[in-house]
Amino acid sequence: MAVEKKSRVYAGAADPALHDWKPFQWDEPALGRVETQGEVAIFRPEGTSGRLVAGFWRYHAGAPGANPDGSGTVLSTSPMGDGVWVILDGSATVTANQAGTSHQVGPNSIVHVPKGVEHTWDIAGPYLKTFWVSWDCDNPTGADLNDIYIASTNDNPHSDEWVTYVFNEPLEGELVSGEYITLYPQGSSGTYFTSLWRVGKGIPGGDADGTSRVGYTSTLGDETILLLEGEVHIRDDSTGEEFEFRAGDLIALPAGDHITWTTKGPFVKKFSVITGASLTA
Structure with a gap:
């Protein structure tokens, strides 16, 4: 019996079809609850190792957790693993709660959040759309990571x-x-x-x-x-x-x-x- 090859090239369109969007639900053990915030469209469900997921995440009026004007507050500890978001549309303030650092982010901002770091997204509304990747495996690096890190797709040094x-x-x-x-x-x-x-x-x-x-x-x-x-x-x-x-x-x-x-x-x-x-x- 042939075994389907796990590794393959995945392709994701810039504008996922309407039926591809699902409520984004995840476990927050450190907060003692299951969280549902915004919507996600997954294009990469796995990698060749570890726990790798990638796709789009969006927040808007009518999405789970959002206010009627599309604004909202999302609290997370990034339990799925290290996360990175590239802001494609909209704006928010992202705060690392323990470190006390806050960043205004908008289109072209890149937000890196290490696993376990409690952080808050204060989303301005009416719409936020991001490219998102989550990664985790059972081989810790031992790095002391307790803050979020912001970069930009426009980081073009000399x-x-x-x-x-x-x-x-x-x-x-x-x-x-x-x-x-x-x-x-x-x-x-x-x-x-x-x-x-x-x-x-x-x-x-x-x-x-x-x-x-x-x-x-x-x-x-x-x-x-x-x-x-x-x-x-x-x-x-x-x-x-x-x-x-x-x-x-x-x-x-x-x-x-x-x-x-x-x-x-x-x-x-x-x-x-x-x-x-x-x-x-």
């Missing part, structure tokens, strides 16, 4: 602050593919970090017209991507499946599966979350 992405692929050897910035280097368990990556005209790994093509197996772990700018074609070389992505789409690449990643010029930029059960060396 050109000399981007790092050329040079890496070894099992089949291709050493490759050069664009540039990256690490935003959040370590989480509560396993390998967990976030980054921005770009390629295009004048960037290492990009052709003269800004396009690029590379074989890739995501050797550091599962990769969950929000495509920020440009267009990408992906071929899953193990299944022959092909995918077309544009800015705003979600992409999930399983660790160890060989894909061919082709960007269309003149420029492509992505936000990436890498997760894996083994600790980063």
Whole structure:
């Protein structure tokens, strides 16, 4: 009997269909209750290791927990694991309750919350939409994480602050593919970090017209991507499946599966979350 392959490329549309949205319910053991707040549309239900979930989360009038004007307050301890949210629409104030730090966030803000950190979302209304990734595994890093961390998809330092992405692929050897910035280097368990990556005209790994093509197996772990700018074609070389992505789409690449990643010029930029059960060396 054939066993269905667990790891695969997942694709998520920038605008999930209406029937894809469900009430977002989760257990809050530290608060002694089950919480239901907003709605979620899952596009990545699992990874090749650990407990990985990704999709969209939104809050609006008529959604569970929301006020009639779409505003509301969400209290959580991130019990599912380390969480990261990219704000796509709307605004909120996010507070780490123990640390006492508060941040105003809006479109392009990236909110990182470690597992177990009690925090509050004060949502302004009438609408909030986010890209969301949750990660946890049974291999703690021992990192002392007790505060939220805010970044931005517009974190574009001067050109000399981007790092050329040079890496070894099992089949291709050493490759050069664009540039990256690490935003959040370590989480509560396993390998967990976030980054921005770009390629295009004048960037290492990009052709003269800004396009690029590379074989890739995501050797550091599962990769969950929000495509920020440009267009990408992906071929899953193990299944022959092909995918077309544009800015705003979600992409999930399983660790160890060989894909061919082709960007269309003149420029492509992505936000990436890498997760894996083994600790980063």
